[in-house]
Amino acid sequence: MHRTLLAVSLAALIAGTPAFAAETKASPAMVQSAASLRDQALKDETGWQVLESLTTEVGQRLAGSEADARAVEWAKAKFKALGFDKVWTQPVTFPKWERRSEHGEVLGAHSQKLVLTALGGSPGGTVEGDVVRFDSLDALKNAAPGSLAGKIAFVDVIMPRAKDGHGYGIGSRVRTTGASAASKAGAIGYVMRPAGTDWHRNPHTGMTRFENGVKPIPEAALSNNDADQLGRLVKLGPTRIRVALDCGFNGTYTSQNVIGEITGRSKPNEIVALGAHLDSWDLGTGAIDDGTGIAISMAAAKLAGGVQRPQRTIRVIAFANEEQGLWGGRVYAESQKDKIRDSQIVMESDSGPGRVYEFGGRWSKAADPAMAQVADLLKPLGVAYTPGKGEAESEMGLMQDAGSAAGAFAHDASRYFDLHHTPDDTLDKVDPEDLRVDIAAYATLAFIAANVDGSLGSGTLPAPEKPKK
Amino acid sequence: MHRTLLAVSLAALIAGTPAFAAETKASPAMVQSAASLRDQALKDETGWQVLESLTTEVGQRLAGSEADARAVEWAKAKFKALGFDKVWTQPVTFPKWERRSEHGEVLGAHSQKLVLTALGGSPGGTVEGDVVRFDSLDALKNAAPGSLAGKIAFVDVIMPRAKDGHGYGIGSRVRTTGASAASKAGAIGYVMRPAGTDWHRNPHTGMTRFENGVKPIPEAALSNNDADQLGRLVKLGPTRIRVALDCGFNGTYTSQNVIGEITGRSKPNEIVALGAHLDSWDLGTGAIDDGTGIAISMAAAKLAGGVQRPQRTIRVIAFANEEQGLWGGRVYAESQKDKIRDSQIVMESDSGPGRVYEFGGRWSKAADPAMAQVADLLKPLGVAYTPGKGEAESEMGLMQDAGSAAGAFAHDASRYFDLHHTPDDTLDKVDPEDLRVDIAAYATLAFIAANVDGSLGSGTLPAPEKPKK
Structure with missing residues (x-):
């Protein structure tokens, strides 16, 4: 003008x-x-x-x-x-979390790869154990201390699709609190059906935090397809998996809020x-x-x-x-x-x-x-x-x-x-x-x-x- | 009955x-x-x-x-x-091709990962080079010998969706003949938009075979999304990528046709x-x-x-x-x-x-x-x-x-x-x-x-x- x-x-x-x-x-x-x-x-x-x-x-x-x-x-x-x-910045310092590599597989007679991704905040580590499947987060939270010793907990809850996105409340709670609950019951690892509504062999990552005093354990989200598959395999009999995550916190990093003004x-x-x-x-x-x-x-x-x-x-x-x-x-x-x-x-x-x-x-x-x-x-x-x-x-x-x-x-x-x-x-x-x-x-x-x-x-x-x- | x-x-x-x-x-x-x-x-x-x-x-x-x-x-x-x-088998012997790992990335100022997968029959190897994009297979086939020395050829053709699947004729030709054409023009590697119609960050693999006398070079299919991305990057300026494939033929294997009869x-x-x-x-x-x-x-x-x-x-x-x-x-x-x-x-x-x-x-x-x-x-x-x-x-x-x-x-x-x-x-x-x-x-x-x-x-x-x- x-x-x-x-x-x-x-x-x-x-x-x-x-x-x-x-x-x-x-x-x-x-x-x-x-x-x-x-x-x-x-x-x-x-x-x-x-x-x-x-x-x-x-x-x-x-x-x-x-x-x-x-x-x-x-x-x-x-x-x-x-x-x-006007363009200016504000420094923002936080713990740096890195993802380097991640692998999942079913061991034994039905040996096959699982598509999964480490959840943000997960420690690294390779764990192998029999899968214990839970069809609700509450069921995992009610697991007795020690009852999952040597096991890998699997929470298998389908997140509903919704225009207002409310299903994410359910899915993200499984993500943010599941691994702590698993660890408290003695599990050595945690996998979950993702907080996501697609079926395209893409796992959904996202942040987690272990409760104070709870031992961090490797935690990963499967794709929905792989969660289906793991559910079917568990139904056939004892199912042992390996989850190998190379990731974890590594010092701190200072980034910036970038602010632009008219x-x-x-x-x-x-x-x-x-x-x-x-x-x-x-x-x-x-x-x-x-x-x-x-x-x-x-x-x-x-x-x-x-x-x-x-x-x-x-x-x-x-x-x-x-x-x-x-x-x-x-x-x-x-x-x-x-x-x-x-x-x-x-x-x-x-x-x-x-x-x-x-x-x-x-x-x-x-x-x-x-x-x-x-x-x-x-x-x-x-x-x-x-x-x-x-x-x-x-x-x-x-x-x-x-x-x-x-x-x-x-x-x-x-x-x-x-x-x-x-x-x-x-x-x-x-x-x-x-x-x-x-x-x-x-x-x-x-x-x-x-x-x-x-x-x-x-x-x-x-x-x-x-x-x- | x-x-x-x-x-x-x-x-x-x-x-x-x-x-x-x-x-x-x-x-x-x-x-x-x-x-x-x-x-x-x-x-x-x-x-x-x-x-x-x-x-x-x-x-x-x-x-x-x-x-x-x-x-x-x-x-x-x-x-x-x-x-x-009646159940019987027929032995079938063929060269064994193995996929062990595969990585792709854009180097330099726009550094980022590319989702890709080795094509069946690809030799292993890590190549780094500037990308030369071709918007048709014919354009690559017309490239002069030596003109792609040190380069990675990229054929960027969208495969059409069709009820009778006829689009695959186009896509699979890019897959089966592209790498030979690239190698003949001196390219050190070959990447392609996949022979596939989805946009879900999933690359499409499939078999290839190098023409007699043509030097095999690492060859991979991107996902359609990554092909989009590489196309945009090439438009911005010279784009160097690394393709690292650990795969290749390894001896022969004898499998079986399994035949069941009533x-x-x-x-x-x-x-x-x-x-x-x-x-x-x-x-x-x-x-x-x-x-x-x-x-x-x-x-x-x-x-x-x-x-x-x-x-x-x-x-x-x-x-x-x-x-x-x-x-x-x-x-x-x-x-x-x-x-x-x-x-x-x-x-x-x-x-x-x-x-x-x-x-x-x-x-x-x-x-x-x-x-x-x-x-x-x-x-x-x-x-x-x-x-x-x-x-x-x-x-x-x-x-x-x-x-x-x-x-x-x-x-x-x-x-x-x-x-x-x-x-x-x-x-x-x-x-x-x-x-x-x-x-x-x-x-x-x-x-x-x-x-x-x-x-x-x-x-x-x-x-x-x-x-x-």
Whole structure:
């Protein structure tokens, strides 16, 4: 846009906003600008270009791996190339976990390879033992101490597919708590049906942590196909397997949160923050988890801040090491703890590239009119309005817990857990049209939040009923 | 069935068949028996049980591997358990090819792992070089001698999906002839987009053979996702990769064709033969290729020969080492070359578990009435009649070339090449209902062929226009 035209449109926008509104509400001109922005986003290729660039040029970016540093450099350069006027970093230090090799096999008369992957946090080691199958996590947790001595525990629970992704609650609990339960009962190893909904011979990795005082044991996820196979073999008779994992913690590593800003024109200290995590698991190229989030955040911020410089600062945080425990998110939240009232809103995209179908979140009652305006703007995208429902995801959940207003978009997760944490998390799985719709939704919210007069309530909201983390 | 009832029904069957028919045609009673058999097959679980047993208890069974011998023992035991009254073997000797490990990676600024698998017949070796991409096989074949010195050739052709599987003609040509062309132009290695239609990070292996006098070079197939990625990287600039394959030929191995028979009552020397191959590639468990064929053949023969003992012998051949060049098929065809007139018909299932949709093949004009009766019996299964179209598959193609009458069933191959020769060739991919329909079709043809008076024309048919192999 020509600079003169931009100034005129900016003036119109400001003129339309009453100075001391009892309610936070956008002017008609601002709503009109937001509608144009939304429609522009539906034709914009920035998000796809960001996603293709990250997943192709960096590829996998396991926290602490050689690619972690390349991802940080990539993010800094990309923010600059996209026109963010301020780019800075925050150091994030964490224990470095490495995967070097992994093998599984059935021994004896039915000798065959098992496709499996070490779970994040697993110690290395080679174990051989008879498999004891449990058809629920509770059954394993009820195993008597010592009852699994010399055995390898196998939890065989199928994770249900769901649009809202709720099946992951079940699957991830098997992953995060199973190995501790197995170890407490004396098992020498732990394998699980994966926290994933596909049948494509791809195991799903993911983080685990052993309870204090519990002896860490090698732990791995099978593919769903291999879990089927192991279940059939166990039914035929005693089944001995070998799990050989070369992996484990190895010192510490310091990565960076990479932060890009489009500085606000009139309220530069007030922040509209979009977040996503820059790290990924190492099996795929991190396209859906969370390259998509990086693409959505960068593209939506650029769109929302690019047409006419916003009143508030629009900030994108590319977080370090989400996968192994929100390490970057905790550093960021700590850095913001005295500035919660300046956090106009936070939002995060970390549930894949599925099309956004609900918009909700948490803000003051006074902000309802503005958020209803956002909801109206999103209606043509097929997004339902669910005020009070939904929470900021992942790292931004920490900001919400600290009192920030938060926007929450529900993405269709029906296919997300087919791919999540697998080798199959690759660029071809992202639908460019869905990605554009998602970006349009985030950009619309960011634009209104950055320009509307009045706070959305950060620092004045009642404490959440149950802290998220 | 009670023995007395069986004798009565058998008498009816024989009485209904004129002794010297000018045309080969089944009696109404025989057609009625075939219809009952077909309907029985649609409720029978034998095929699924065979398939589950083979893929679970043996798993992968690469020709010459430790599992090859287990598969032979499995087949002998299974024939006996199913009531085949004669079980015998034919030794089959071939060069043993072994896969030990395989790794691929992009080097330099965009360092990342590539998912790939060695092609069967590849020599071992580690090569590093810049990638030269070709968007067609012809483009590689036209490369000047020496022009690829020190380079790794990459043929990047997408194989089309098709119900009749014709895309495999394109994909398999890239696989079987690409590495020779690359070597002739001086390349030190060869990688290809796989001969496969899925996007699930699973590479497709398969056999290759270097032309005489051409220096063998390491050759591998990427997954389609990795081919996408390599294509994008090459577009960004010079891309150096490392391909490290530990594999190769290692002496010879003697496996066995395993043959089970239900001996014919009145014409035991005349043979209705159903074939499939017992070996598989090593990445999956050989469910669709060709566990399905083994299951269809064993179950269809048992059904066709089990209700009332057939006039002719029904024989099932579980062939050794099809994948590396029809080794078992050639031994079998050689053993039958002087008995072609005794081959009532051959049929083979080696295109997966997709539902049968066409029945055709090759037989004498005199046999048309009987084959039309088979077609009528298959109509309720949704199988179209395409006389003169289709050929016996794989090993049985050799029998057809030698002059045998042949039945040919077209299976829906729309999804077959998503899975073919990949880790994803596992039991869960087979639809039990499709499998039952397939077995019903093969059993119906086998039953009529085994009991109808008169030959289907083996040894009197005109030579095929173009030998199949």
